[in-house]
Amino acid sequence: MRRSPWATLAVLALAQFIVVLDVTIVNVALPHIQADLNFSADSLQWVINAYTLLFGGFLLLGGRMADLLGPRRVFVGGLLLFGVTSLVAGLSNSPEFLIGARAVQGLGGALLSPAALAILTMTFAHGRERNIAMGVWGGLAGLGGTLGVVAGGLLVDSLSWQWVFFVNVPIVLALVALIPVFVPDVRHHSGRRTFDTLGAVLGTAGLMAIVYGVVRSEPAGWGSFEVVGVLVAGVALLISFVVVERRSAAPLVPLRLFRSRALSVSSASLALNGAGFLSMFFLTAIYLQQVRGDSALDAGVHFLPMGGAAIVGAVLASQLVQRVGTRTVQLSGAVLSVVGLLLLSQADASGSYVSQLLPGFIIFGFGIIGVGVPGQITAVSEVQPQEAGAASGVVNAMYQVGGALGLAIVTTLSITHTTNELTHGATQQQALEAGFERGLLVAAAFAVANVLLTLASPQLQPTSEQLTEATAAA
Structure with missing residues (x-):
């Protein structure tokens, strides 16, 4: 048919x-x-x-x-x-x-x-x-x-x-x-291939254990047997994952790909980008409703300018990388992310949305996509065509995992600061504001790390066809 x-x-x-x-x-x-x-x-x-x-x-x-x-x-x-x-x-x-x-x-x-x-x-x-x-x-x-x-x-x-x-x-x-x-x-490949389910389970379990350990550090304390035990177990699982991948005939993550500086640096950069984005989104969604009194719909509408900036930014970034190079665009995006997060961290409960939140949302929207587009292009620039799919999969996985780990760290530090403020006599609203500010400052620190990391990224000026294929595959 x-x-x-x-x-x-x-x-x-x-x-x-x-x-x-x-x-x-x-x-x-x-x-x-x-x-x-x-x-x-x-x-x-x-x-x-x-x-x-x-x-x-x-x-x-x-x-x-x-x-x-x-x-x-x-x-x-x-x-x-x-x-x-x-x-x-x-x-x-x-x-x-x-x-x-x-x-x-x-x-x-x-x-x-x-x-x-x-x-x-x-x-x-x-x-x-x-x-x-x-x-x-x-x-x-x-x-x-x-x-x-x-x-x-x-x-x-x-x-x-x-x-x-x-x-x-x-x-x-x-x-x-x-x-x-x-x-x-349709069938993608002929011939027999292995699943490497063990690799996927070990890697995911290790990451979940580390995230759980970070989350439990606030109520249980970093030195507690529970937290130390879970973190050690997480590290052991990730080491086992690397061992399995090195020995597998058809590894889930071909470790040889990380010999490419472009892929290694881009993967780390996109992980930090995911950490900053997911943390900001989580904290701000709660802050808008619990501190500023937004309804759920109002909060959603208030996020829209950031999404609009990201869509416009994707078009601009795709054009700019061909003119000024990937590293220049990525560095600009990382700097904009820092600025946007710092602006958002200064918002208070009674301030105007237009003056206190809107500029940060728009600048951050341009920033995250300014890192994402050139990062995806650079990641697959040095791999063989037959491995481009695997490289794109690694980059996407790193973005998701970076977001989860970043959210765990930011949320834990934000909650700790909120709890300390309540202990020292702050009102609930004041404590939540302080926790929100602390969380966004930590997210901004991720973006600062991304600025430094981007300096090690190669400068590329892709053709239109390379640009389309790289961004679509990623």
Whole structure:
């Protein structure tokens, strides 16, 4: 049966849209989730981190499964898992239940996202049509992140926080019904390949243990047996992961890729970028509602200028890297991120949104995309064409993992400072303000580290075709 490739693209892009949407749509619902399910301040971040860590940790395994089992099969399986766990998350009646559902939802996203991209690259021939398809794919994914905050606010204010999860269910059902009609059953590779499930489990478990140790350091103390034990276990698991990857015939993460200075520096830079972004988003979503008194919808609307700046910034950055080079654009983006975070950290409860928050949102929106676009291009610049997919997968995973680790560090230090302020007689609002400021200053420190790291990045001036392929693959 002949299928329109553009209909195939519509199905694939919509699936990717809801995966990206789910990262941001939940943020504005966090205060309501915290109040309804009695989350503690330090455990609330796991609503985000459980999803992000499993998504980033199993992204490469999802790509490998698509290679071996066929991308359409894995795409459908991941989509169904994502839909079922969205329903379960909405029905959750305890923090543990919701965190568990979010973790498995992240796993579903890690399966469907690389499988969808594999189908897309095999549906469209190399050249102009594929570049257009990749542009639509990337654009809708970016739009999902921007619209998520407003959609989340509308659903929370008009219905309840549960609907930020329930909304995925009818979309998933419609997509599953459309897949046999519009999505071809293509095979990415011939021959037998291994899963390397052990590598994925060891790497993800190690990262989760370290994040848990950082989170528990605030209530239990850094020197406690619990925190030290979990951190040591996390490091041991990550060492085991490296050993497994070095010995594997088909490793999940080909460690030889990190011999490339461009890939190593870019991966670290994008991890720091993820840390700054996810931390800012989490803290500010709570601050707008709990300190400034925004409704969920108001908070979502207040985030929109940042998303708009990021969309405009992506277009500008794509043009500038060809004129002035990747390192120049990336360095400018890192500096803008520092400035934006410092401006946001100075906001207070009674100040004007236009004067105190809007400039920081816009500058930070330009900053994160100014780091992201050239970072993705540089990451794959020195790898062989047959390894570009693996390199892009590593970079994406590093971004997710960096975001999770950064959020754990920032939230822990923010909560510690808030608690200290309350102990010294500050009001609840004053303490939350102080904690918000401290958290954003720590996020700004990540951005400062990114400025220094970018100085070690190579300067490239890609062609239009190299630019399209690099940004689409990443």
